[in-house]
Amino acid sequence: MKYSLRNVENDEFEWLYQLNKESYRDIVVRQFGNWDEAFQLDWFRTKWRKARPAKIITINGAAIGVVILEQRDDCDWLDEILIEAEYRGRGIGTSLLKELIADASARNRPLRLRVLHENHRAKELYERLGFVAIETLENHQLMEIE
Numbered sequence: 001m002k003y004s005l006r007n008v009e010n011d012e013f014e015w016l017y018q019l020n021k022e023s024y025r026d027i028v029v030r031q032f033g034n035w036d037e038a039f040q041l042d043w044f045r046t047k048w049r050k051a052r053p054a055k056i057i058t059i060n061g062a063a064i065g066v067v068i069l070e071q072r073d074d075c076d077w078l079d080e081i082l083i084e085a086e087y088r089g090r091g092i093g094t095s096l097l098k099e100l101i102a103d104a105s106a107r108n109r110p111l112r113l114r115v116l117h118e119n120h121r122a123k124e125l126y127e128r129l130g131f132v133a134i135e136t137l138e139n140h141q142l143m144e145i146e
Helices: 010-032 039-048 092-106 122-128
Strands: 005-009 054-059 064-072 075-085 112-115 132-136 138-144
Touching: 005 122, 010 039, 010 064, 010 075, 010 112, 054 092, 064 092, 075 092, 092 122, 112 122, 122 138
Parallel strands: 075 112
Antiparallel strands: 005 054, 054 064, 064 075, 112 138, 132 138
């Protein structure tokens, strides 16, 4: 399925939060025991203010996900990749990740990310693409591919 990327529009905050909630609610409940709506919304607002390099993933012009990639001094940092439930499992995330990996590799830079311990599906995808765990943090696994 062919996708494209575009800049985030100012009126997309609510959609982005709902995508975040849909993507993480079950994982957060498994890992932390509950989903505190006020805390999660506040955390998302704080995170989103910092998310300058965010791009909306679209198919035929319709927004279906978001990717946040930051080029840091020592690596490319994949801060987020979320895809709406109805589009998961269609290879979109895999294709996008392969492009990010190839781009980082072409510039001789590692691509790093962190994944919640209970986000098994994402962790399996990252491992299948060649990411390896480089550090275990309290709530996340830090992963890298070179």
